[in-house]
Amino acid sequence: MKKQTSVLTRRGFITGVAGAALSTPMLSRAWAAEPTVINMLAWYGHAEPDIVGEFEAANNVKFVPKYYAGGDNMLALIAQSPPGTYDLILSDAEFVQQLNAAGYIEQMDASLYPFDDFFPEYQNFPGHWVDDDLWSVMVRYGLLGVSYNTEALTREEAMSYNCFWNEKVKGKVGHFDWHLPNLGQMSLLMGNDKPSPFDISEDAWGAVQEKTMSLKPQVGGYFDYGGTFSSLKNGEMLAMCGIGDWITGVLEKDGAPVASVIPEEGGVQWTESYSIGKGTTKHEIINKFIQYMLSPEGQVKSIQMAAYPGLSPTKSGWKAIQEANPTEAARSGMVVGSDQDPIKMYQEGRVHIRDIPRQQSLEDWNDFWSEYKTA
Amino acid sequence: MKTRFSVYPYVWRVPLLIWQGLFFIGPLALMVAMSFWLVKNYRMEPDFVFKNWDKMMSRGYFWDAYWITLWRASLAALLATLIAFPASYTLAFKVSDTVRRWAVFFLIVPFFTSYLVRAYAWQVLLAESGPINAILGYLGLGPFTMLNTGIGAMVGYMTLVLPLVVILQTFSLAAIDRNLIEAAWNLGASARATLFKVIIPSARVGLIIGAVFAFILSYGDFVSPFYLGGSKPPTMSILIIDTTKSGQQWPRAAVVAIMMIVTLFTVAFVAVGAAYGRRK
Numbered sequence: 001m002k003k004q005t006s007v008l009t010r011r012g013f014i015t016g017v018a019g020a021a022l023s024t025p026m027l028s029r030a031w032a033a034e035p036t037v038i039n040m041l042a043w044y045g046h047a048e049p050d051i052v053g054e055f056e057a058a059n060n061v062k063f064v065p066k067y068y069a070g071g072d073n074m075l076a077l078i079a080q081s082p083p084g085t086y087d088l089i090l091s092d093a094e095f096v097q098q099l100n101a102a103g104y105i106e107q108m109d110a111s112l113y114p115f116d117d118f119f120p121e122y123q124n125f126p127g128h129w130v131d132d133d134l135w136s137v138m139v140r141y142g143l144l145g146v147s148y149n150t151e152a153l154t155r156e157e158a159m160s161y162n163c164f165w166n167e168k169v170k171g172k173v174g175h176f177d178w179h180l181p182n183l184g185q186m187s188l189l190m191g192n193d194k195p196s197p198f199d200i201s202e203d204a205w206g207a208v209q210e211k212t213m214s215l216k217p218q219v220g221g222y223f224d225y226g227g228t229f230s231s232l233k234n235g236e237m238l239a240m241c242g243i244g245d246w247i248t249g250v251l252e253k254d255g256a257p258v259a260s261v262i263p264e265e266g267g268v269q270w271t272e273s274y275s276i277g278k279g280t281t282k283h284e285i286i287n288k289f290i291q292y293m294l295s296p297e298g299q300v301k302s303i304q305m306a307a308y309p310g311l312s313p314t315k316s317g318w319k320a321i322q323e324a325n326p327t328e329a330a331r332s333g334m335v336v337g338s339d340q341d342p343i344k345m346y347q348e349g350r351v352h353i354r355d356i357p358r359q360q361s362l363e364d365w366n367d368f369w370s371e372y373k374t375a
Numbered sequence: 376m377k378t379r380f381s382v383y384p385y386v387w388r389v390p391l392l393i394w395q396g397l398f399f400i401g402p403l404a405l406m407v408a409m410s411f412w413l414v415k416n417y418r419m420e421p422d423f424v425f426k427n428w429d430k431m432m433s434r435g436y437f438w439d440a441y442w443i444t445l446w447r448a449s450l451a452a453l454l455a456t457l458i459a460f461p462a463s464y465t466l467a468f469k470v471s472d473t474v475r476r477w478a479v480f481f482l483i484v485p486f487f488t489s490y491l492v493r494a495y496a497w498q499v500l501l502a503e504s505g506p507i508n509a510i511l512g513y514l515g516l517g518p519f520t521m522l523n524t525g526i527g528a529m530v531g532y533m534t535l536v537l538p539l540v541v542i543l544q545t546f547s548l549a550a551i552d553r554n555l556i557e558a559a560w561n562l563g564a565s566a567r568a569t570l571f572k573v574i575i576p577s578a579r580v581g582l583i584i585g586a587v588f589a590f591i592l593s594y595g596d597f598v599s600p601f602y603l604g605g606s607k608p609p610t611m612s613i614l615i616i617d618t619t620k621s622g623q624q625w626p627r628a629a630v631v632a633i634m635m636i637v638t639l640f641t642v643a644f645v646a647v648g649a650a651y652g653r654r655k
Contacts, residue, residue, distance in 0.1 A: 072417065
């Protein structure tokens with residue numbers, strides 16, 4: 001019998017190496033499964049790499065965002081899509097009840113989220129709970145007050161909404177073109193802080209309209225997101241109604257002489273919350289992502305989100321940003337002792353959650369806003 | 376003589392009819408129908424109610440927006456016609472064919488870039504801290520507020536329509552029979568009389584069509600009144616955006632759009648009548 005020898009020839013070696021090299025992509029593709037796609041409906045910025053990049057890499061998921069511009073737009077997008085289109089929905093808190101009423105979101109398991117870490121003021125956020133059932137989890141928020149050019153107005157002047165009537169900013173007062181925050185601020189100026197600037201009688205509503213109309217000679221324009229940015233940045237507008245640090249915070253980082261304060265009359269709070277879209281099959285990874293975003297690491301990312309900054313509703317989020325970026329923590333008031341400390345202002349009754357009108361219809365407020373713009 | 380029936384000319388008309396049906400008549404019919412629908416829970420539901428028409432027609436802000444849009448578009452058409460005419464006249468009568476061809480090419484070039492980008496560029500130029508006010512400042516003038524005003528919006532309209540109006544006027548003027556002009560001179564007509572009694576009447580169609588295009592484009596424009604006029608006051612196109620943004624009221628936006636189309640049709644028919652009507 002002929003003995004079989006296994007001598008590795010040069011040709012055999014090259015052939016083997018080449019075969020292995022050519023088959024490697026196949027092997028690695030089979031080994032690394034296709035990423036799980038999470039369809040997210042959100043405001044712009046929430047599925048950008050600065051927020052979800054690390055989570056995507058660590059968990060082999062891919063976020064596919066559908067960005068909207070406003071709660072109405074969000075509801076319309078869901079209404080026009082089949083169930084299960086969106087796995088994760090980030091919405092403004094005032095729209096959660098409507099999402100729930102329309103059956104667009106699923107009940108959530110409260111035991112999965114670190115509610116003990118939330119500041120007590122945000123543990124039972126209105127509209128997120130129905131009796132003991134959880135439907136949405138708050139992830140970030142921000143405050144709307146007076147945004148101003150620091151070379152035109154002093155901080156003391158900006159500490160009242162009356163600064164919008166200041167001669168120094170005549171023709172240079174801009175509006176973010178959405179009736180709710182603007183009229184909410186006017187309502188606060190008229191002293192409607194109890195129970196809420198959005199829960200006002202017909203008489204009070206009439207007074208709000210009259211006061212708003214008196215601002216007209218001061219107004220320089222009505223702007224969308226991009227227009228608000230550019231008009232504040234190039235100094236065309238010196239004071240802006242209806243916005244807050246979510247705009248000026250970005251501009252400040254670019255060196256623009258702008259700032260936002262919550263005036264003595266109080267401010268309006270915007271709140272963003274995660275809900276699980278009805279019909280999704282990806283509960284496990286979605287819950288993992290929400291937990292990630294509520295962790296100190298996720299909150300630091302959320303606070304410093306490139307698109308627009310926010311505040312943290314968790315105690316560990318505050319601690320984490322104070323350690324990671326003390327300057328940002330101080331700038332946004334997330335340090336004990338700051339006069340812009342959002343929790344302190346909330347406790348003092350100076351911060352009111354943005355809401356839809358309670359005693360008038362949304363249409364009434366919208367109609368008046370259109371009349372105001374054409375007046 | 377009996378003419379033989381041929382399907383040939385009818386076949387060639389079919390693509391045009393299909394195009395018009397798919398992209399104009401069909402959408403228009405849908406929009407008219409939609410104006411009678413209702414929105415419930417942010418979803419449109421087919422219906423036949425006059426609620427949207429009642430709502431929009433009875434609102435002061437609708438009519439304010441309507442009249443300001445009509446006024447601004449008319450002004451833009453007039454300004455574009457007047458500003459374009461000297462340039463068109465020069466291109467038609469005072470320069471060589473080569474120069475005219477290059478000039479027309481350069482008038483087309485602006486259309487290569489997005490109108491929105493051009494509007495953003497004007498934001499920088501018109502700002503109080505912008506280069507125009509800086510130059511005026513050296514002359515001891517200003518600063519003037521131009522951005523977020525009617526002036527800003529009008530600058531945007533001119534950016535949009537002026538090159539087109541110049542091109543249309545130039546072609547129209549260049550096509551005038553030179554013998555008519557020479558005849559006017561030979562008969563002793565002054566330059567002014569030649570212009571008003573020979574040149575302008577001869578180029579009437581092109582001049583009116585140019586003005587109509589300027590009106591149509593300005594009337595429906597959203598970019599200039601929004602980004603350069605500061606939405607102050609809102610025009611009809613901005614009103615459509617506002618209406619859809621709040622409450623997803625597409626049926627009410629359809630009412631606004633139909634009113635715009637009716638207005639454009641009226642203006643276009645009157646203008647075409649004036650352009651092609653019999654001279655007295």
